[in-house]
Amino acid sequence: MFSSKDSFKDSFLKRLESMCGKGFEEATKRDQYHTLGNMVREYISSKWIETNELYRSENKKQVYYLSIEFLLGRLLGQNLLNLGIKEVVEEGLNELNISLKEIEECESDPALGNGGLGRLAACFLDSLATLNLPGHGYGIRYKHGLFDQKIVDGYQVELPEQWLRHGNVWEVRKPDEAVEISFWGRIETGVDDGTLSFRHVADQKVLAVPYDMPVVGYRVDTVNTLRLWNAEPASFGPNQDVLSYKRETEAITDFLYPDDTHDEGKILRLKQQYFLVSSSLQSIIKSYKKENSNIRDLHHYVAIHINDTHPAMAVPELMRILMDQEDLSWEDAWHITTNTVSYTNHTILAEALEKWPIYLFKPLLPRIYMIIEEINERFCAELWDRYPGEWERIEHMAIIAHGLVKMAHLAIVGSNSINGVAKIHSDILKNREMKSFYEVYPTKFNNKTNGITHRRWLLKANPELTSLINDTIGEDWIKQPEKLIDLKRHVYHPELKERFAQVKRKRKEILAKKIADKNGIQVDIDSIFDVQVKRLHAYKRQLLNVLHIMYLYNRLKEDANYSIQPRTFIFGAKASPTYYYAKKIIKLIHSLAEKVNNDPRVSQTIKVVFMENYRVSLAEDIFPAADVSEQISTASKEASGTGNMKFMMNGALTVGTLDGANIEIMEEIGEGNIFTFGLTAPEVLKYEENGRYRSMEYYHHDLRIRQVIDQLTNGFFSEDEGEFEAIADSLLVQNDQYFVLRDFASYIDIQEKVGTAYQDRGKWLEQALINVAHSGYFSSDRTIQNYADGIWNIESIGVKM
Ligand code: GPU
Numbered sequence: 001m002f003s004s005k006d007s008f009k010d011s012f013l014k015r016l017e018s019m020c021g022k023g024f025e026e027a028t029k030r031d032q033y034h035t036l037g038n039m040v041r042e043y044i045s046s047k048w049i050e051t052n053e054l055y056r057s058e059n060k061k062q063v064y065y066l067s068i069e070f071l072l073g074r075l076l077g078q079n080l081l082n083l084g085i086k087e088v089v090e091e092g093l094n095e096l097n098i099s100l101k102e103i104e105e106c107e108s109d110p111a112l113g114n115g116g117l118g119r120l121a122a123c124f125l126d127s128l129a130t131l132n133l134p135g136h137g138y139g140i141r142y143k144h145g146l147f148d149q150k151i152v153d154g155y156q157v158e159l160p161e162q163w164l165r166h167g168n169v170w171e172v173r174k175p176d177e178a179v180e181i182s183f184w185g186r187i188e189t190g191v192d193d194g195t196l197s198f199r200h201v202a203d204q205k206v207l208a209v210p211y212d213m214p215v216v217g218y219r220v221d222t223v224n225t226l227r228l229w230n231a232e233p234a235s236f237g238p239n240q241d242v243l244s245y246k247r248e249t250e251a252i253t254d255f256l257y258p259d260d261t262h263d264e265g266k267i268l269r270l271k272q273q274y275f276l277v278s279s280s281l282q283s284i285i286k287s288y289k290k291e292n293s294n295i296r297d298l299h300h301y302v303a304i305h306i307n308d309t310h311p312a313m314a315v316p317e318l319m320r321i322l323m324d325q326e327d328l329s330w331e332d333a334w335h336i337t338t339n340t341v342s343y344t345n346h347t348i349l350a351e352a353l354e355k356w357p358i359y360l361f362k363p364l365l366p367r368i369y370m371i372i373e374e375i376n377e378r379f380c381a382e383l384w385d386r387y388p389g390e391w392e393r394i395e396h397m398a399i400i401a402h403g404l405v406k407m408a409h410l411a412i413v414g415s416n417s418i419n420g421v422a423k424i425h426s427d428i429l430k431n432r433e434m435k436s437f438y439e440v441y442p443t444k445f446n447n448k449t450n451g452i453t454h455r456r457w458l459l460k461a462n463p464e465l466t467s468l469i470n471d472t473i474g475e476d477w478i479k480q481p482e483k484l485i486d487l488k489r490h491v492y493h494p495e496l497k498e499r500f501a502q503v504k505r506k507r508k509e510i511l512a513k514k515i516a517d518k519n520g521i522q523v524d525i526d527s528i529f530d531v532q533v534k535r536l537h538a539y540k541r542q543l544l545n546v547l548h549i550m551y552l553y554n555r556l557k558e559d560a561n562y563s564i565q566p567r568t569f570i571f572g573a574k575a576s577p578t579y580y581y582a583k584k585i586i587k588l589i590h591s592l593a594e595k596v597n598n599d600p601r602v603s604q605t606i607k608v609v610f611m612e613n614y615r616v617s618l619a620e621d622i623f624p625a626a627d628v629s630e631q632i633s634t635a636s637k638e639a640s641g642t643g644n645m646k647f648m649m650n651g652a653l654t655v656g657t658l659d660g661a662n663i664e665i666m667e668e669i670g671e672g673n674i675f676t677f678g679l680t681a682p683e684v685l686k687y688e689e690n691g692r693y694r695s696m697e698y699y700h701h702d703l704r705i706r707q708v709i710d711q712l713t714n715g716f717f718s719e720d721e722g723e724f725e726a727i728a729d730s731l732l733v734q735n736d737q738y739f740v741l742r743d744f745a746s747y748i749d750i751q752e753k754v755g756t757a758y759q760d761r762g763k764w765l766e767q768a769l770i771n772v773a774h775s776g777y778f779s780s781d782r783t784i785q786n787y788a789d790g791i792w793n794i795e796s797i798g799v800k801m
Helices: 006-021 029-058 076-083 088-093 100-104 116-130 243-251 265-291 295-301 312-323 331-342 358-364 364-385 391-397 408-411 423-433 435-442 455-462 463-473 480-489 494-517 542-558 581-595 616-625 643-649 662-669 681-690 695-701 703-713 725-731 739-757 761-778 778-793
Strands: 064-065 133-141 148-152 155-159 179-183 186-192 195-203 204-215 223-232 302-307 341-344 355-357 404-406 418-420 443-448 530-535 567-572 606-610 627-631 654-655
Touching: 006 204, 029 076, 029 100, 029 204, 029 223, 029 654, 029 725, 064 116, 064 265, 064 542, 064 778, 076 088, 076 455, 088 100, 088 302, 116 133, 116 223, 116 302, 116 331, 116 341, 116 455, 133 265, 133 778, 155 186, 155 404, 155 423, 155 581, 155 725, 179 265, 186 341, 186 364, 195 312, 195 364, 204 243, 204 265, 204 364, 223 243, 265 302, 265 312, 265 364, 295 302, 295 331, 295 435, 302 312, 302 331, 302 778, 312 331, 312 341, 312 364, 312 408, 331 341, 341 567, 355 358, 358 364, 358 404, 364 391, 364 408, 364 606, 391 435, 404 408, 404 616, 418 423, 418 643, 423 443, 423 627, 423 681, 443 662, 455 463, 455 616, 455 643, 455 695, 455 761, 463 480, 463 494, 480 703, 480 778, 494 606, 494 616, 530 616, 530 739, 542 703, 542 739, 581 616, 616 739, 643 654, 643 662, 654 662, 654 739, 654 761, 681 725, 695 703, 695 739, 703 739, 739 761
Parallel strands: 064 133, 064 302, 133 223, 302 341, 341 418, 418 443, 530 567, 530 627, 567 606, 627 654
Antiparallel strands: 148 155, 179 204, 186 195, 204 223, 355 404
16 A cells, blocks of 8 residues: 555545545545545554554553543654655655645644643653553543634634544544443442442443554554543433433543643543543453453553543552452552552642542542542551651641642552652652652652653654754664764754754744734744743743843834844743633733834834644644744743753754753753753742742832833733733732742843844854754653653563564
């Protein structure tokens, strides 16, 4: 089918007719996409079956990565690349006068995640398969992924996302492997051989039906599985309100919650979490029991990883299955559970730490709640032995306290490994946030610095830079990303620099065209493309970026001789629909864009662009075009960041705080190749402790600050004067929780240095190439190998067709 371009063309045309019932002439682009997608999936399926058979026959340990989000992005292009058939397909299509790129754009961009956490899970899947590691993803098949963002008069409007509207060629429904999930009801107590036994008698049963998607490794025969669960009615009883039962069950997988690092605390979310956990565990245990007779060996064959605390009920659910269904004692079940489960923490922000009120939890999941109570009692008894009389400490560490179930505590107590996602973040966990737990379990805590798959963020997103790298150092880096460092010997070669400059220019032209089409704004290719794309959140400080642009506007207006390197400020961000402040910032960016872009003089030097509906596919156009990467979170607040790595890999220079993985990027490339500024994490934490920060002082003493803050409310923008009052208040009345004003001066300084540095073109190009050369460390291949060796204890299994 893909062995040569002629056989491809032949199969494609035949398949187009048989699938769409149309001749070549009538077929639409979408028909062509569906045809090609189906051919590719069929091509994958023999490898997929082979992989599954091998995993069964080898019977080695496998890992299951449980995540409430998988932000996959489009799959056609990536699968073609990984399978090594992109060229054949592209050439064959060209001869039929079809553009592969246009076909690729027919695929919807599955947004089953919010931001970094979900995208990390997707990168991990790619690396697991490419490293031939037996690892699978388990998640939810949301009917509607993250909302589509429309901007109307500068305001964000949310529309339901509809990725399944035209079907999903990559999934296979597996109704035979469906399992039942129990909600509500009561516990039946019995006595078995003199010991108490418990059984949950449910009031509501929901069917979880798996949809499997293949995860294709790069140029290997391994095809792992992403299993996404769909909620459906289980069975209809005689006296049942059929309609409301159907509606209620299906609602469980209708929507992805649009919160990023923020806990919503709604009962439907709790249902989603248990639905994911229970269906995944039941299915994992079933497949384990097919090959293994002794449930007591589970942890030697199965590792279960929970991506943040959203799937933390894996701990009590595994206990339930082992005790209530497999008849193990508490002690045996606990030994197996804690040796099976491991946990990654992705944030220290208090508002993101999940805490469920007992009054919601207990009625919905009575047996799970009962088990958590028992875990808590045993844990507190241990603490009491260790810290006799220290009530406060124990209350503070308890899993259940003050009417709340603390999911992070449950995850820590119930797992064998707790990792942070960057060195500084793991250190903060150990020494501050989770200090008391670290004291009790010093060996459980560890760090696994995040990574991204260079196969999507370089190979797929930036074919131009990929060719240049291949021409310079060969192709080994694609499988061994650390080899990108070989570029370092060449970064001073004028020819490489020149070719890199051409690549960057080409990608800036492509993005500029998109901006012209979508925003109607003409941007200058020779200006610095200065980009901040990420979820909108106060701690990420898009506001600091905005205030800097306002300051530049003021300088340019006031001083006709003020001259700087021209810049295009590019933003992309979705705000949680209920996050009032974040939505105001989006409006502010638009009002600023209006002001700046319409000023005949100022707009010759700076422009502001907000790109609507930021998502994976748009990101693939943005990263390759960036000159400057904005990573300006308040130090200590961004656990890692992963956008920072994507920019670096595409040769952008970072303007960043000493936060998250920015620090490790600096350590890799050297202090001279990054622009750092602002408070350090210890300084921020100290301010938070001693309460000595007074944002008002900065307002009074720095005229630049006073001017821009006043402009938020004095009619400077053509909006209503109250429009941005909440933002001004956050900075002054509420004492600027994220130290925007404290870091303002330092940010202005570093941005001035960026502008000057850009003018030394030769040096800038060298620095950009040094960033690319050192980006290999930030490949998720390295991260995943660290998890495999240090946490999961799994080995690669070479699938060979
Ligand atoms: N992160 Br918790 C999310 O994207 N969503 C969440 O709900 C939580 C964390 C992010 C962190 O903010 C980011 O710093 C990190 O790089 C990413 O997870 C992956 O670890």
